[in-house]
Amino acid sequence: MKKKILAIICFSIVITSCSEDKDIILNPVAITLNFNHSWNGTEITNADFGQLKFTNENDQMLSIERLRYVVSEVSLTHESGEVTVLNDYNLVDLTNNEGMSFRTSEGILPGEYSAVTFRFGLKRADNTDGAYPDLNTANFNVPAPLGGGYHFMQFDGKYINTASAEAPFNYHVISAIDPTNINDAVDTSFTLNVGRVTVGSNTNITIQMEVSEWFKNPNIWDLNEYDINLMGNYDVQLLMNQNGSSVFDLVSITQ
Amino acid sequence: MSCSNQDTDLEEEYIPVPFSLKVPELFQQKLIDPLIPNNNPLTEEGVALGRKLFFDKKLSGNNTQACATCHKPQNSFTDDTRFSDGIEGVFGVRNSMPLINLAWNFSDRFAWDGKELGLERQALEPVINPIEMHNNWNNVVTRLEQDPEYPILFSRAFGTTSIDSTLVAKAIAQFERILISGNSKFDQYLLGNATLSLQELNGFAVFMDEEKGDCFHCHGSDNNPLWTDNKFHNNGLDANFNDLGLGTVTGDPNDNGKFRSPTLRNLTFSAPYMHDGRFATLEEVINHYSEGLQFSPTIDPLMKKVSQGGVQLSAEEKIALKAFLLTLTDFEFINNPDFRD
Numbered sequence: 352m353k354k355k356i357l358a359i360i361c362f363s364i365v366i367t368s369c370s371e372d373k374d375i376i377l378n379p380v381a382i383t384l385n386f387n388h389s390w391n392g393t394e395i396t397n398a399d400f401g402q403l404k405f406t407n408e409n410d411q412m413l414s415i416e417r418l419r420y421v422v423s424e425v426s427l428t429h430e431s432g433e434v435t436v437l438n439d440y441n442l443v444d445l446t447n448n449e450g451m452s453f454r455t456s457e458g459i460l461p462g463e464y465s466a467v468t469f470r471f472g473l474k475r476a477d478n479t480d481g482a483y484p485d486l487n488t489a490n491f492n493v494p495a496p497l498g499g500g501y502h503f504m505q506f507d508g509k510y511i512n513t514a515s516a517e518a519p520f521n522y523h524v525i526s527a528i529d530p531t532n533i534n535d536a537v538d539t540s541f542t543l544n545v546g547r548v549t550v551g552s553n554t555n556i557t558i559q560m561e562v563s564e565w566f567k568n569p570n571i572w573d574l575n576e577y578d579i580n581l582m583g584n585y586d587v588q589l590l591m592n593q594n595g596s597s598v599f600d601l602v603s604i605t606q
Numbered sequence: 607m608s609c610s611n612q613d614t615d616l617e618e619e620y621i622p623v624p625f626s627l628k629v630p631e632l633f634q635q636k637l638i639d640p641l642i643p644n645n646n647p648l649t650e651e652g653v654a655l656g657r658k659l660f661f662d663k664k665l666s667g668n669n670t671q672a673c674a675t676c677h678k679p680q681n682s683f684t685d686d687t688r689f690s691d692g693i694e695g696v697f698g699v700r701n702s703m704p705l706i707n708l709a710w711n712f713s714d715r716f717a718w719d720g721k722e723l724g725l726e727r728q729a730l731e732p733v734i735n736p737i738e739m740h741n742n743w744n745n746v747v748t749r750l751e752q753d754p755e756y757p758i759l760f761s762r763a764f765g766t767t768s769i770d771s772t773l774v775a776k777a778i779a780q781f782e783r784i785l786i787s788g789n790s791k792f793d794q795y796l797l798g799n800a801t802l803s804l805q806e807l808n809g810f811a812v813f814m815d816e817e818k819g820d821c822f823h824c825h826g827s828d829n830n831p832l833w834t835d836n837k838f839h840n841n842g843l844d845a846n847f848n849d850l851g852l853g854t855v856t857g858d859p860n861d862n863g864k865f866r867s868p869t870l871r872n873l874t875f876s877a878p879y880m881h882d883g884r885f886a887t888l889e890e891v892i893n894h895y896s897e898g899l900q901f902s903p904t905i906d907p908l909m910k911k912v913s914q915g916g917v918q919l920s921a922e923e924k925i926a927l928k929a930f931l932l933t934l935t936d937f938e939f940i941n942n943p944d945f946r947d
Contacts, residue, residue: 487637521908579911
């Protein structure tokens, strides 16, 4: 990362020093990412929490009471193929309306980029147990017997079960760990390519999480079957990972 | 005459000494820095003044109660009775909350129901509360101004002899922010300086097991030495509420029955437990989570086995869990002379 920043700075200097008459000053700029949330296309906020107002693909009524997740490795890919990571990670917390919008910690030179990508969760090499004080303080850790590191998402609520009673669900996404062999984790974080982007002085990228997709595609989710104690369920974690692939969409890129 | 002027000038120019906060090693490793407001930095003089005020009964209407009356140092700065009585013998409806590691409460919402936004604001309230200290700030300020020591102490801490409620609250908040507990047996275990018994280790495993105690989702872990998330939860105490908790503050029915998670540090000293002190022992607390949960519409989804009454721990698991919880006892904190009158 430091080398990349140094290269950007040097590049800026070269551009600004090559002509006295036509100074083109290009300074690295940060970009802003905004995360919105929807249910079947209708925007949701934490004001919608705590109400049995949503129906999943399996025709189960449910409420959302807590939703927070980590996005990491916000990156831009230059036409040359060079990838620049602009942000290590960020906790998006819809429950408390925190972290929904953030500027990348690193900047990049304005211009055309062939892809902007981010990762849902933390890749295995970065998912180091206890390594991130802000995530520790936010109580986002995963117990060591489940592989340690951090939750990727904590999504809690209630649903109407087969007995027509309200029952809790804890849709918690972590690295998929076979409890009989915790060293053999499957990296269930995943990257999403938002597409091409022109980076200007004030670039805003808005991403939407379509929450209903966690229960829909490709695996129709039966909360009666998978509601609680899912963190240590290796197979269920893989199902979550599959459903996550269709959860995020680009809404807009504005300058 | 000239000597007197020089003295006055010196007093006016006195610059408080920045207070060096003793942040435990594990906190430095695991947590972000404590929250110290820019408009109330910790100083030696401010903390000392805050300590004096915290233990001073002058703050109450009839000079019989101090902050420390209900937040006793020997009880981890809570009360040893279910409810605390005010200066006129009227009891409140909640157990006083322990004052531990408050500088790491980043939501900045204090008290069981989060009604106090910021420690400085919190410190204002008990003084005028009619069932607590039942005083008014004019009285308090007059008493402090007439005291032979306070004017100079305020001058040294804040550069003025003009005392007001804001400065009193700032000083008390400074003292409260230094009430840091981070040296329990379990802390020493994590630092490699102590060993745990098999029973204590089993208890920690119950605490961290999603399918057993599942305590870690709200109460911290080996990576969160606060042992609280400082968030608000309905932990299934009642099917019907006689205290709405956070709901009273926000007016949102979805917040009814929610109270801030307390730290699990120093449970040895902080009985009784829960916002209303309903449980006299740790056994009662563990039994509640094991088989005593009550369903209500706002119960936290993390109370996952409410339909079975709780997480159904075995007798052995309960004993182990208690043994682990007691490893969070910090005798140094309780006996720290800096935290005493």
